Amino acid sequence: MNTANLQLAGVLLVLDELLSTLRARGVVSRQEVDDLLARAAKGVDNDRQRVAALSAANAEAVAFPIRFLQAAGKAGPPKTYSSIAAAVGRAGGDDQT
Numbered sequence: 001m002n003t004a005n006l007q008l009a010g011v012l013l014v015l016d017e018l019l020s021t022l023r024a025r026g027v028v029s030r031q032e033v034d035d036l037l038a039r040a041a042k043g044v045d046n047d048r049q050r051v052a053a054l055s056a057a058n059a060e061a062v063a064f065p066i067r068f069l070q071a072a073g074k075a076g077p078p079k080t081y082s083s084i085a086a087a088v089g090r091a092g093g094d095d096q097t
Contacts, residue, residue: 012069016073034070041070068088
């Protein structure tokens, strides 16, 4: 696996833990996190100029971190990168919100 992919996996797990901690402490609600991720996904979708310049696989790669965090927020324990990434893969390009 590419080193950058491994680094991304670590960053995504840290971001999920950060979002989970913020929710647990009442700093943000589940709905606020869901809305934040939906806005990010919409931003990717609305960047038509960039998306048009990318292959379908690369466009999916841009959306993957958002979909990962959406799926991670819904996943029960144990939360592993492999299990969450597999859930994203099974869902494909379907809306995760």
